[in-house]
Amino acid sequence: MEQHTLKQWQVLFMALCTGLIVANIYYCQPLVVMISKEFGVSESKGGTITFYTQLGYALGLLFFVPLGDMLEKRKQIVFTTALTVVFLIMAALSTSLAMLSIASLLIGATSIVPQLILPLAAHLAPAEKRGKIIGTIMSGLLIGILISRTISGFIGAWLGWRGMFWIAASLSTALMIVMQLVFPKVPSHFKGHYGSLMRSLLTLIKEQPILREAATINALTFAAFGLFWTTMVLHLSEAPFSFHSDQIGLFGLAAVAGALIAPLVGGSADKGNPRVAIGYGLLIVLVSFGLFYFFGATIIGMVIGIILLDLGQQSVHVSNQTRVYALKPEARNRLNTVYMTVSFIGTSMGSAIGLWVWDKAQWTGVCITGATFLSLAFLVYVLTYKHVAKEVRL
Numbered sequence: 001m002e003q004h005t006l007k008q009w010q011v012l013f014m015a016l017c018t019g020l021i022v023a024n025i026y027y028c029q030p031l032v033v034m035i036s037k038e039f040g041v042s043e044s045k046g047g048t049i050t051f052y053t054q055l056g057y058a059l060g061l062l063f064f065v066p067l068g069d070m071l072e073k074r075k076q077i078v079f080t081t082a083l084t085v086v087f088l089i090m091a092a093l094s095t096s097l098a099m100l101s102i103a104s105l106l107i108g109a110t111s112i113v114p115q116l117i118l119p120l121a122a123h124l125a126p127a128e129k130r131g132k133i134i135g136t137i138m139s140g141l142l143i144g145i146l147i148s149r150t151i152s153g154f155i156g157a158w159l160g161w162r163g164m165f166w167i168a169a170s171l172s173t174a175l176m177i178v179m180q181l182v183f184p185k186v187p188s189h190f191k192g193h194y195g196s197l198m199r200s201l202l203t204l205i206k207e208q209p210i211l212r213e214a215a216t217i218n219a220l221t222f223a224a225f226g227l228f229w230t231t232m233v234l235h236l237s238e239a240p241f242s243f244h245s246d247q248i249g250l251f252g253l254a255a256v257a258g259a260l261i262a263p264l265v266g267g268s269a270d271k272g273n274p275r276v277a278i279g280y281g282l283l284i285v286l287v288s289f290g291l292f293y294f295f296g297a298t299i300i301g302m303v304i305g306i307i308l309l310d311l312g313q314q315s316v317h318v319s320n321q322t323r324v325y326a327l328k329p330e331a332r333n334r335l336n337t338v339y340m341t342v343s344f345i346g347t348s349m350g351s352a353i354g355l356w357v358w359d360k361a362q363w364t365g366v367c368i369t370g371a372t373f374l375s376l377a378f379l380v381y382v383l384t385y386k387h388v389a390k391e392v393r394l
Contacts, residue, residue, distance in 0.1 A: 006124045011133050013182060014121055015140025017175050018114035022141050023148035024084060024168050025053050025111050028091075028104060030153035031161040038161070039097045046097065049104040054348075056108025061341050065115050066197050068333030073123075073186040074179070077116050081176040084110040085169050092165035114141050115340055119332035122325035123186060131274060131322040138318055139260055142310075146252050189330035201334055208327055208335075213384040214320040215339050217278065219346030220377035221316045224285060224370040226350030228292070228309060231358045231366045232302075240297055254303045255310040274319035279381060281315025284308050286374040293367035316377075317343075 028035075028049050036046030068076055087106040094100035118137060125133040155164045190197060204211060236243045236251065288308035295301025324339050325332050350373065357365040 006121075006126070006129075006133070010182065011121070011136050012140075013178070014117050015137045017140070017179060018117055018137055019140040019142075019144025020171050020175060021081065021084070021111055021113045021144075023144040023151075024088065024107055024172065025057055026145060026148040027152040027164050027168055028053060030149050031156045031164060034156055034161045035097070035100065039100075041097055049097075049101055052101045052104040053108040056105040057111060058108075058341070058344055058348075060109035060112035061115060061337060061344060063198075064109065065112055065337045065340070066201065066334045067194075068116050068119055068188075068336075069190040069331055070188050070192075070194070070197055072188060073116065073120050074183040075185075077113055077120070077183060078176055078180050080110050080113050080116065081172055081179065084113070085172045085176065088165050088169035088172060092162045092169065115336055116333070118321070119325065119336050120183070120186060122332055123329065124184070127326070130325065131318065134322055134325070135314075135318045138314070138321070142314070143256060143260075146255055149252070197334070200331070201338055204328070204331060204334055205338055209384070210323055210327060211335060211338060213380065214324050215342035216380050217282075217377050218317060218320050218339065218343045219349075220373050220380070221282065221285060221313055222343045222346035223350030223353070224289070224373040224377075225309065225313050226347035227354035227357075227366060227370050227373070228289075230351040230354045231363070234358055235296065235363050235366070236302070241299075251302065251306060254306040274322050277315050277319040281312045281319065282374055282377050282381060284312030284315065286312075286371060286378075288312060289367050289370040289374065292370070293364070296363055296367065 032047045032050065033043055035049065036043045039046065064080070084107060087103050087110060091100055091103035091107060094103060114137075118134060121133055121137055122130055152164050155167060159167075190200075192200075232251070233248055235241075236248045285308070288305045291301050291305035291308065295305070321336075321339065324335050327335055353369065354366060357369045361368075
């Protein structure tokens with residue numbers, strides 16, 4: 001599995017791994033009501049497990065992903081997946097909400113394996129195919145996020161909430177065994193200690209203008225993305241829709257179209273300057289918020305808007321990720337840490353602002369705020385052009 005022998009089935013297996021492992025973060029969301037009833041707590045208190053899972057993921061991004069530049073990559077991926085299995089079993093055996101909350105935090109922290117696989121794939125992929133390969137793997141990750149909630153809801157209704165965690169632990173165990181057999185050994189290049197590894201994150205931010213630009217644009221785009229998906233549930237549950245949760249969940253399937261287009265976006269990034277695709281992606285997301293504003297009271301307007309939103313967001317994300325991975329091959333995990341941590345902050349910021357805006361100005365305010373995020377991203381895109389003008393084709 002050297003760089004020039006990366007097979008299509010191996011890329012697809014990486015996509016499968018990212019999808020099934022990232023799903024561990026989202027399985028708990030539809031199960032909150034059942035968990036709350038079993039432990040005799042309010043749904044709002046039971047829902048804190050989703051916060052702990054996201055918090056764990058953020059901590060894992062910051063503190064564990066950089067280790068991919070210091071440790072042998074396959075060993076780190078397999079060991080981290082093994083820890084995920086342990087914590088999924090801990091969740092399935094939880095006897096209190098406190099125990100489940102701790103397990104959720106640790107599940108989130110160790111479910112960062114997709115962010116270890118992506119730099120590995122970028123390392124193994126030929127430069128002329130890197131964008132397409134990253135896009136394919138991103139499709140797996142995105143589909144995993146999108147369908148995990150639906151699967152979890154069905155499994156929870158069939159086998160109970162603990163059954164979902166047992167199944168997730170079984171799937172992660174199987175993936176761990178196959179990854180040990182399929183993934184190659186890739187030695188690290190960083191020879192310092194953990195402290196110097198973490199300090200080097202600041203050096204990369206200081207020395208890499210493309211990293212700063214990509215992370216900032218992505219954070220603003222992710223903010224609009226998080227704002228929409230957080231408030232969409234509130235919008236669709238009220239008039240004129242008055243949909244129930246199962247009906248609202250079906251709208252997530254429209255986003256699969258954007259996930260499936262990610263390899264095409266990556267392929268276009270391989271053929272020219274990927275920054276061009278970023279500009280088009282920002283424009284598409286902006287158009288989606290225009291549709292939400294003018295046609296947000298119709299099902300067709302919402303569906304088309306969601307398809308465009310996810311398509312544009314993936315154009316921005318995959319193209320930016322391709323650019324970032326091309327900067328310093330020996331520092332891809334650290335570059336990914338900076339890029340994804342800033343992006344995750346953007347998502348969280350967008351979700352928080354979205355709830356505040358909904359309370360003050362409802363759906364109209366949400367659409368205007370989303371368009372504002374995109375306008376700021378465009379401003380960064382334009383103002384930083386001279387700083388990245390020397391960027392070569394990846």
